[in-house]
Each structure stands twice: as C-alpha cells, then as structure tokens.
Amino acid sequence: MEPDFSALTDSLGDEFDGYLIDAASDDSNQLYLSGFDAPDPFVTLYKPEGTYLLVSTLEFGRAKKESRADAVSRLSEYDYREKYVEHGPVVGKAKAIAEFLADHDVGSLAVPGDFPLGTADALRDEGIVVEAQTENVIGNIRAVKTAEELEHIRDAQNANEASMQAAEDLLRAADVEDGVLYYEGEPLTSERVKEEIEVTLLRHGCALDETIVACGADAADPHNRGSGPLEAGEAIIIDIFPRDKETKYNGDMTRTFVKGEPSDKIREWFELTERALQAAFDATKAGATGADVHDAVCDVYEAAGENTLRADPNAETGFIHSTGHGVGLDVHESPSLSQSGEELEPGHVITIEPGLYDPEIGGVRIEDMVVVTEDGFENFNDYPVQLVVE
Amino acid sequence: MEPDFSALTDSLGDEFDGYLIDAASDDSNQLYLSGFDAPDPFVTLYKPEGTYLLVSTLEFGRAKKESRADAVSRLSEYDYREKYVEHGPVVGKAKAIAEFLADHDVGSLAVPGDFPLGTADALRDEGIVVEAQTENVIGNIRAVKTAEELEHIRDAQNANEASMQAAEDLLRAADVEDGVLYYEGEPLTSERVKEEIEVTLLRHGCALDETIVACGADAADPHNRGSGPLEAGEAIIIDIFPRDKETKYNGDMTRTFVKGEPSDKIREWFELTERALQAAFDATKAGATGADVHDAVCDVYEAAGENTLRADPNAETGFIHSTGHGVGLDVHESPSLSQSGEELEPGHVITIEPGLYDPEIGGVRIEDMVVVTEDGFENFNDYPVQLVVE
Structure with missing residues (x-):
C-alpha cells in the first residue's frame, strides 16, 4: 500500500521544488519516504511527480529492486570520487547532489529539521535554496x-x-x-x-x-x-x-x-x-x-x-x-x-x-x-x- | 579512562568558543563526548575547560550520575515549555539552548557535519555563529x-x-x-x-x-x-x-x-x-x-x-x-x-x-x-x- 504523500506536496507550496533527505534508513522518515532499507546514508528527492534516489554503486542494484523510487541514480554518475578527492567528503558529496538536483530541475529544497547542516550549507554554497521545515511533515504522515x-x-x-x-x-x-x-x-x-x-x-x-x-x-x-x-x-x-x-x-x-x-x-x-x-x-x-x-x-x-x-x-x-x-x-x-x-x-x-x-x-x-x-x-x-x- | 579531546580543542582555534552536539546517544559522537546514554536527543557543549549537558527533567538525575559532564542543566531552567508553546519545538528548543550557551559565555560554535539544520538556523537567528566542521574530529579521536x-x-x-x-x-x-x-x-x-x-x-x-x-x-x-x-x-x-x-x-x-x-x-x-x-x-x-x-x-x-x-x-x-x-x-x-x-x-x-x-x-x-x-x-x-x- 503506497503511503499518501499529498501533505508533503502541500508543504512545498510554490516556494520549493522538492524535498530532500540525506540519511541512512535508520532514519525512519528516510525508510518511509524511500521504501529502501540501507545501512549507510543515501539521498532521497521527493517531488510531487515522483521520488528519486541517489545511492552508492554498492546499493544501486538493490535500490532499483527494493525501493519505491521512480528512478535511482548512482553517485559515480556525478564523479563523486573525483569530487571527494578534491573537496573532501562533505563538500564533495554536496557537489554531486547539486548536479543530481539540476538533472531533476530542482533549485530549492525543503528538508527535515534534522537534515545535516554540513550538507545544507554546502548545497547553499552551490546556489541551492535549502530550508528546514519546522514541522515534521513526514512524521505526521507516518503517524x-x-x-x-x-x-x-x-x-x-x-x-x-x-x-x-x-x-x-x-x-x-x-x-x-x-x-x-x-x-x-x-x-x-x-x-x-x-x-x-x-x-x-x-x-x-x-x-x-x-x-x-x-x-x-x-x-x-x-x-x-x-x-x-x-x-x-x-x-x-x-x-x-x-x-x-x-x-x-x-x-x-x-x-x-x-x-x-x-x-x-x-x-x-x-x-x-x-x-x-x-x-x-x-x-x-x-x-x-x-x-x-x-x-x-x-x-x-x-x-x-x-x-x-x-x-x-x-x-x-x-x-x-x-x-x-x-x-x-x-x-x-x-x-x-x-x-x-x-x-x-x-x-x-x-x-x-x-x-x-x-x-x-x-x-x-x-x-x-x-x-x-x-x-x-x-x-x-x-x-x-x-x-x-x- | 578519560578520552583525550585535545584535538577537539585544537579544532576550535580562536574562532569558536565551543563545540555542540544535539543528538541522542545513538549518535556515537554524542555518546563518546557526553559519556551519557539516553534515547532522546540532548545537548552536549564542549569547551576546552569543561563539558556541559542540557537535558530534559526526565534525564536529569541519571545525567548527573552517569555522564562525564562537569555540570548538567535542565531544559526547564530555561523555560523550555513556555518557549515550546510559543515558538514550536525547533525554535523553542533553540531559544533555550541559546540561553544555556549565554550562561556558558559561548557566542560561536563549531558543530559536527550532521548537526540538525533546523537547530543550527534557529541558533543563527539568535545571533550565534554556527559552523559545521568538514572533518569528523571526534570520529578521528574515537578511531x-x-x-x-x-x-x-x-x-x-x-x-x-x-x-x-x-x-x-x-x-x-x-x-x-x-x-x-x-x-x-x-x-x-x-x-x-x-x-x-x-x-x-x-x-x-x-x-x-x-x-x-x-x-x-x-x-x-x-x-x-x-x-x-x-x-x-x-x-x-x-x-x-x-x-x-x-x-x-x-x-x-x-x-x-x-x-x-x-x-x-x-x-x-x-x-x-x-x-x-x-x-x-x-x-x-x-x-x-x-x-x-x-x-x-x-x-x-x-x-x-x-x-x-x-x-x-x-x-x-x-x-x-x-x-x-x-x-x-x-x-x-x-x-x-x-x-x-x-x-x-x-x-x-x-x-x-x-x-x-x-x-x-x-x-x-x-x-x-x-x-x-x-x-x-x-x-x-x-x-x-x-x-x-x-
């Protein structure tokens, strides 16, 4: 049974193109939104028209099979390794996420209150609007x-x-x-x-x-x-x-x-x-x-x-x-x-x-x-x- | 055996008065820094001269007994309930944390990369400098x-x-x-x-x-x-x-x-x-x-x-x-x-x-x-x- 995410769509209003979670599935909002159980952090982008995952190569096959995403991308498609070496893990990953977001025409993001600050500030440096929601919208859906x-x-x-x-x-x-x-x-x-x-x-x-x-x-x-x-x-x-x-x-x-x-x-x-x-x-x-x-x-x-x-x-x-x-x-x-x-x-x-x-x-x-x-x-x-x- | 946190002190330099974690102890950096095991998020402030906890009333007694903190404060000392009712959970908590920080003469904070964005932005709105470290300093100490x-x-x-x-x-x-x-x-x-x-x-x-x-x-x-x-x-x-x-x-x-x-x-x-x-x-x-x-x-x-x-x-x-x-x-x-x-x-x-x-x-x-x-x-x-x- 597919959850009803209309409240999440409503929460984006005209202001935000999408909603992003960057977490492992021990974050239950991530597990619920992605339908994917994985031990290391991965990225889920929710847009009113679909849900998109960005995962490591190691998780790619399983994510395609098991998640509820409409499409799954790999970090390696965005030269994550080179970015990691040049910019370190936090900024390197944010730069890869920024390219993934551009592919999905997303320039502004609502995120959960516990979204990692390092990623948020690095995405902002890439010109993306990132704002933490003060309500736990997915938490309310999950309730x-x-x-x-x-x-x-x-x-x-x-x-x-x-x-x-x-x-x-x-x-x-x-x-x-x-x-x-x-x-x-x-x-x-x-x-x-x-x-x-x-x-x-x-x-x-x-x-x-x-x-x-x-x-x-x-x-x-x-x-x-x-x-x-x-x-x-x-x-x-x-x-x-x-x-x-x-x-x-x-x-x-x-x-x-x-x-x-x-x-x-x-x-x-x-x-x-x-x-x-x-x-x-x-x-x-x-x-x-x-x-x-x-x-x-x-x-x-x-x-x-x-x-x-x-x-x-x-x-x-x-x-x-x-x-x-x-x-x-x-x-x-x-x-x-x-x-x-x-x-x-x-x-x-x-x-x-x-x-x-x-x-x-x-x-x-x-x-x-x-x-x-x-x-x-x-x-x-x-x-x-x-x-x-x- | 007390861990050696000198690398954390060094990472603060002249720029930051302290280091803050806002997480439950399932975050191992929090467990390691606070020495306190608790299922719900609490706040640990590290300063070169001491470590200070801010916890709920429910955890107060145990935190005093079990944590490695030099002092433990309660959210209720900062009128958390009133702030919660007026400003909601994220901003309400941040306002309480801001007063706790003022009591410890802290105006600028280094935080871990996964520090919650909602809290960070709300603290910034209170005039506190908050910057995510790109290195996992405590992770390196823990290694x-x-x-x-x-x-x-x-x-x-x-x-x-x-x-x-x-x-x-x-x-x-x-x-x-x-x-x-x-x-x-x-x-x-x-x-x-x-x-x-x-x-x-x-x-x-x-x-x-x-x-x-x-x-x-x-x-x-x-x-x-x-x-x-x-x-x-x-x-x-x-x-x-x-x-x-x-x-x-x-x-x-x-x-x-x-x-x-x-x-x-x-x-x-x-x-x-x-x-x-x-x-x-x-x-x-x-x-x-x-x-x-x-x-x-x-x-x-x-x-x-x-x-x-x-x-x-x-x-x-x-x-x-x-x-x-x-x-x-x-x-x-x-x-x-x-x-x-x-x-x-x-x-x-x-x-x-x-x-x-x-x-x-x-x-x-x-x-x-x-x-x-x-x-x-x-x-x-x-x-x-x-x-x-x-």
Missing part, C-alpha cells in the same frame, strides 16, 4: 497508519505479549530466599529476565536494543534499565519495546509485578495507576488531543495528592513523564500524549502509560498500546493487569 | 582506541566467534536432500541460522539488528541479508556484527562456507580471497594508509583478472566494496580502507574483508578484525578460514 501497518504493529505487540509472559513465568517459578528471588539455584537478576525476554522475541522474529527490568529504587528512574538480583516485595517494572526485524514496526508495553507481598504504598500506587490508565482510555478518541488524555491522567494523580510534571516542571518524584507517544517505525514518534499533545486522528497508534516514581518507594507503570478510532480506540493488548505474582 | 576500548572490542569479537561457531555447527549437523540443507527434518534456512547466531550472541550479552546469512545469488549482493533454504554446493556468506549491550562496542567478522562440494570457480575465488586477505595483512601497519591496504587487495584481484571498483567505478561484479573500515562504538567508523583511506595509526581497529561477487557464481568474503600496531597488527580473530563444511 496515521494504514491497515497494513496496523497488522505489522499487531504482530509486534503479540510477540511482545509472549515475551512478557515468559518474563512473568520466570518470576512465578522463582523461589524467595532472604528476600531475594532465586531461579534454578541462582539469584534471579534483571539481566536473566531480560535474556529470557530477548530470546523469546528473537524466536518471534523481533529484535530489541534494550529492555527495562527494573526493581525497587532502579524502577523509580523511568529510564533505568535495571540490573542485579530481583527482590521480593519490591515493584518490578518490565517495559518491552521490540521491533519486528522484517517489517521494522515496533511494539511497546509495560507491566509492574511484585513477587511476594507488596507494601501498602505500592498497592495504593498500582490501583491509582490503574485508575489513571482507565481515565486515559476514557479520554482517548479521534478529535480529543494528546493533551486531553495527559490531563486526564494528571487529574487522577493530582487528585490523589501525587506530584506531576504538569504541577511542577521540576518534579523528580510522582508522575514524571508524559502519558504516551506514537509507535510505528520508531518506538517514539508522533503524536505525543503530553501537555503539548496534538489532536488525535483515526489510525494513530499510541501508548498509554501512566506511572509513579519515588526512589524511597520504587516505581509503578502500566502501559498498553492502542489504535485511535472515530469513537474511541482498539487495544492491541489483552495481557492481564495484575500486580502480585504468586 | 584510536584506549586499552579499555580494546578490551571491550575483544570481548565483542569473542562473542562473535562463539556465534560463528554455532552457525557453522548447524551447517555441519545438516543433511543434504535434493541439494537443499535439512536440519531436524526441516529445510535449514538463512532465518534459522540467523536465529541461532542471535540467540548465541544474546547469551553472551550482545545484541544485533541484522546478520547476513546469504546463499548463492543472495550472497552476490554484499548488502543482501539472505533468506530461505540454504543449498548444498553454494557459497554461504555469514557476516556477523554484534554490539555488546553494556559497553556498546562492536565486533565484525565474516566467513564463507560451502556444505558439500563447491564449484571450481568458488574454490578458485576462495583461494584468491585468502591471498587478498594475506596481501592486506602484509600491508597493514602504522604509517601505511587505508588506501595502501585497499590497493594491495585490488592488486591481487586485478592480477587474477577480476574486476574491482578501483578499475571500474560502476562495476557490479567482482570486488565491489572497500577493503574495510574502523570498528568501535559504530560498526562502521573511521578509518576507511578504501581508495581515499587515510593514514593508519597505532590503536586503529579495522576490518579487513576482501570479497568477490557475481550473481551467476555467488559471493565469497573473508573478514577479520585487527588492531593496528607500530609494526603491523594484532588479529582479534583466530577462527579458522576453511571453505568446506563436511
């Missing part, structure tokens, strides 16, 4: 998923639930000695649980750079990945965000578990977070804004006397992150469910992930991933929300 | 490894050899029926071998996005990752480039295997590639250039009548890539072993990976990773170079 993309995301989240189950099963199988979890005679560590998650995901065709299995004070820092032996009675946050290796689409979910008896405070926080999750669900539908959903969560927390970033931008405990984010080719993409969250549209895939944090108590977070519909949402998760693992 | 980095790389390559062994063992254990490899009653596919490699690497604390297990015509495209059943008598290229999840340093190695009887041509290509590898080894030492090593390989291939990119920049068969590249925090980094390869220095970690490709024949590649020394090199690999798997 609305096609039916095919939704299937990819559903597959990734199904793999994710299988790995969450594997992790929970490990916690369940563990014994407790002196307040520490043991499995097969050894202390059960964050690292061991992560390994189980990652192996399960690999068997489902997913990869991931990182997983969070954070216990106690570690879990109070939302970006701490966790390490060392897991402790009974402490909240263990497990946050998994795998990427399907073939489709490149991501999943994202979080559960919080306690092996043994949680403190009253953790129990209270968990129930409060379940209520915050429900409040977010109630607010989620097309036409509402990401800010509305975030406000619904902050309202629940603040009414219960908990601190939030909304109430105090310097808060280091309480609800100290946004309510969620878009998920697709990137695990963090548009839209945002935060104080500046934009209007939700049907087809937006978002996480909803309220949580509370304090190094003295630990951390609690519950995260589902949903797709926004006209009157509400559909939840990709049906994994139970249950604190205590017997 | 020379410290003893500690060499240990990290050695560990990654040891894990890599273990996973290569697991892959070769699978090929060895396979049966051949009707020219196709079978394992445990099912066709042995590229995907199955990759899974074995990846699970082995996970057990060694390494992750990877991709592995190449490419057979027959697939192997003739150096960037094809391979798919489907493996065939007897065909060359199977296995190229593995894992990253240690804790240290973030990479390994990289390649072997080519044939299960069953190779064609005379594949045998000839394999022996020729072994000779090319040896010629590259003979040329590798401090003071030689990456171009010298690349020339040594091209000489061997061209003398045997094979095509190379050196002889024909548009070649699509023969030796159609460079001889190697630096490895460290990135799996592709400085220096380059190519026609424009710079001088090799002690402590450079490089791959040496000659290969030959033709869709009619298949592909052959052998790759070791070495560290350059005063009089030669030390090889991180001691994995056998052996074509036929019985």
Whole structure:
C-alpha cells in the first residue's frame, strides 16, 4: 500500500521544488519516504511527480529492486570520487547532489529539521535554496497508519505479549530466599529476565536494543534499565519495546509485578495507576488531543495528592513523564500524549502509560498500546493487569 | 579512562568558543563526548575547560550520575515549555539552548557535519555563529582506541566467534536432500541460522539488528541479508556484527562456507580471497594508509583478472566494496580502507574483508578484525578460514 504523500506536496507550496533527505534508513522518515532499507546514508528527492534516489554503486542494484523510487541514480554518475578527492567528503558529496538536483530541475529544497547542516550549507554554497521545515511533515504522515501497518504493529505487540509472559513465568517459578528471588539455584537478576525476554522475541522474529527490568529504587528512574538480583516485595517494572526485524514496526508495553507481598504504598500506587490508565482510555478518541488524555491522567494523580510534571516542571518524584507517544517505525514518534499533545486522528497508534516514581518507594507503570478510532480506540493488548505474582 | 579531546580543542582555534552536539546517544559522537546514554536527543557543549549537558527533567538525575559532564542543566531552567508553546519545538528548543550557551559565555560554535539544520538556523537567528566542521574530529579521536576500548572490542569479537561457531555447527549437523540443507527434518534456512547466531550472541550479552546469512545469488549482493533454504554446493556468506549491550562496542567478522562440494570457480575465488586477505595483512601497519591496504587487495584481484571498483567505478561484479573500515562504538567508523583511506595509526581497529561477487557464481568474503600496531597488527580473530563444511 503506497503511503499518501499529498501533505508533503502541500508543504512545498510554490516556494520549493522538492524535498530532500540525506540519511541512512535508520532514519525512519528516510525508510518511509524511500521504501529502501540501507545501512549507510543515501539521498532521497521527493517531488510531487515522483521520488528519486541517489545511492552508492554498492546499493544501486538493490535500490532499483527494493525501493519505491521512480528512478535511482548512482553517485559515480556525478564523479563523486573525483569530487571527494578534491573537496573532501562533505563538500564533495554536496557537489554531486547539486548536479543530481539540476538533472531533476530542482533549485530549492525543503528538508527535515534534522537534515545535516554540513550538507545544507554546502548545497547553499552551490546556489541551492535549502530550508528546514519546522514541522515534521513526514512524521505526521507516518503517524496515521494504514491497515497494513496496523497488522505489522499487531504482530509486534503479540510477540511482545509472549515475551512478557515468559518474563512473568520466570518470576512465578522463582523461589524467595532472604528476600531475594532465586531461579534454578541462582539469584534471579534483571539481566536473566531480560535474556529470557530477548530470546523469546528473537524466536518471534523481533529484535530489541534494550529492555527495562527494573526493581525497587532502579524502577523509580523511568529510564533505568535495571540490573542485579530481583527482590521480593519490591515493584518490578518490565517495559518491552521490540521491533519486528522484517517489517521494522515496533511494539511497546509495560507491566509492574511484585513477587511476594507488596507494601501498602505500592498497592495504593498500582490501583491509582490503574485508575489513571482507565481515565486515559476514557479520554482517548479521534478529535480529543494528546493533551486531553495527559490531563486526564494528571487529574487522577493530582487528585490523589501525587506530584506531576504538569504541577511542577521540576518534579523528580510522582508522575514524571508524559502519558504516551506514537509507535510505528520508531518506538517514539508522533503524536505525543503530553501537555503539548496534538489532536488525535483515526489510525494513530499510541501508548498509554501512566506511572509513579519515588526512589524511597520504587516505581509503578502500566502501559498498553492502542489504535485511535472515530469513537474511541482498539487495544492491541489483552495481557492481564495484575500486580502480585504468586 | 578519560578520552583525550585535545584535538577537539585544537579544532576550535580562536574562532569558536565551543563545540555542540544535539543528538541522542545513538549518535556515537554524542555518546563518546557526553559519556551519557539516553534515547532522546540532548545537548552536549564542549569547551576546552569543561563539558556541559542540557537535558530534559526526565534525564536529569541519571545525567548527573552517569555522564562525564562537569555540570548538567535542565531544559526547564530555561523555560523550555513556555518557549515550546510559543515558538514550536525547533525554535523553542533553540531559544533555550541559546540561553544555556549565554550562561556558558559561548557566542560561536563549531558543530559536527550532521548537526540538525533546523537547530543550527534557529541558533543563527539568535545571533550565534554556527559552523559545521568538514572533518569528523571526534570520529578521528574515537578511531584510536584506549586499552579499555580494546578490551571491550575483544570481548565483542569473542562473542562473535562463539556465534560463528554455532552457525557453522548447524551447517555441519545438516543433511543434504535434493541439494537443499535439512536440519531436524526441516529445510535449514538463512532465518534459522540467523536465529541461532542471535540467540548465541544474546547469551553472551550482545545484541544485533541484522546478520547476513546469504546463499548463492543472495550472497552476490554484499548488502543482501539472505533468506530461505540454504543449498548444498553454494557459497554461504555469514557476516556477523554484534554490539555488546553494556559497553556498546562492536565486533565484525565474516566467513564463507560451502556444505558439500563447491564449484571450481568458488574454490578458485576462495583461494584468491585468502591471498587478498594475506596481501592486506602484509600491508597493514602504522604509517601505511587505508588506501595502501585497499590497493594491495585490488592488486591481487586485478592480477587474477577480476574486476574491482578501483578499475571500474560502476562495476557490479567482482570486488565491489572497500577493503574495510574502523570498528568501535559504530560498526562502521573511521578509518576507511578504501581508495581515499587515510593514514593508519597505532590503536586503529579495522576490518579487513576482501570479497568477490557475481550473481551467476555467488559471493565469497573473508573478514577479520585487527588492531593496528607500530609494526603491523594484532588479529582479534583466530577462527579458522576453511571453505568446506563436511
């Protein structure tokens, strides 16, 4: 299914002849616009009438076969080697790009905000108008998923639930000695649980750079990945965000578990977070804004006397992150469910992930991933929300 | 061990007050300069007298603890939220950065070539001089490894050899029926071998996005990752480039295997590639250039009548890539072993990976990773170079 790039055409207006990305496909805008997956930077030129690639000789054959471009050119056609030797890599490449642009009658370019400054200034020196867009136009196009993309995301989240189950099963199988979890005679560590998650995901065709299995004070820092032996009675946050290796689409979910008896405070926080999750669900539908959903969560927390970033931008405990984010080719993409969250549209895939944090108590977070519909949402998760693992 | 940033200081000269990176730590220059691993973009300011971070509230605590910065500031100290609402994300952030720079008496900045254009132009609008460096100064600093980095790389390559062994063992254990490899009653596919490699690497604390297990015509495209059943008598290229999840340093190695009887041509290509590898080894030492090593390989291939990119920049068969590249925090980094390869220095970690490709024949590649020394090199690999798997 071909994406709809009309918003990109509109963004060019009369001012710009085309739109240019100079990046490897680890830049998801590049992957989406070019339809080409390559490890080294290449150039994609979008014009309303077509999409054109400029790649190294090494990628030429594959780019012709696999990309969605109407035509593919090679750097060597523009004497890149000679230009590189004479002018160095940055200016040499820009001079080759300038000739490629001339071949396509392009004298003015809109580019993404993260377009490389070196290339931009060198293109300007070649007389080309280059202006960074302040809106992430392709990001906004990407935010609305096609039916095919939704299937990819559903597959990734199904793999994710299988790995969450594997992790929970490990916690369940563990014994407790002196307040520490043991499995097969050894202390059960964050690292061991992560390994189980990652192996399960690999068997489902997913990869991931990182997983969070954070216990106690570690879990109070939302970006701490966790390490060392897991402790009974402490909240263990497990946050998994795998990427399907073939489709490149991501999943994202979080559960919080306690092996043994949680403190009253953790129990209270968990129930409060379940209520915050429900409040977010109630607010989620097309036409509402990401800010509305975030406000619904902050309202629940603040009414219960908990601190939030909304109430105090310097808060280091309480609800100290946004309510969620878009998920697709990137695990963090548009839209945002935060104080500046934009209007939700049907087809937006978002996480909803309220949580509370304090190094003295630990951390609690519950995260589902949903797709926004006209009157509400559909939840990709049906994994139970249950604190205590017997 | 603190890296030596004196070359970065020198690159600023009298012209620039500081050097700025605005990127997440998946940008290895950012990770190296800041010593801070974070998934979302943050700002690192380098001045000869110190290094200063500007991060979100969410990352503040961890940045203070984990980064190598002399001081850490929060975006909220510069009213980022208000600026975001009034000016949008790009200009809003740039205005906050401009105030942060003023606090550090910085009015002129050198930045990396891939610095985001949107931020650069917005900083210029705030009256700050911003110029992209055409040399990758931090990349050149990173290219020379410290003893500690060499240990990290050695560990990654040891894990890599273990996973290569697991892959070769699978090929060895396979049966051949009707020219196709079978394992445990099912066709042995590229995907199955990759899974074995990846699970082995996970057990060694390494992750990877991709592995190449490419057979027959697939192997003739150096960037094809391979798919489907493996065939007897065909060359199977296995190229593995894992990253240690804790240290973030990479390994990289390649072997080519044939299960069953190779064609005379594949045998000839394999022996020729072994000779090319040896010629590259003979040329590798401090003071030689990456171009010298690349020339040594091209000489061997061209003398045997094979095509190379050196002889024909548009070649699509023969030796159609460079001889190697630096490895460290990135799996592709400085220096380059190519026609424009710079001088090799002690402590450079490089791959040496000659290969030959033709869709009619298949592909052959052998790759070791070495560290350059005063009089030669030390090889991180001691994995056998052996074509036929019985």
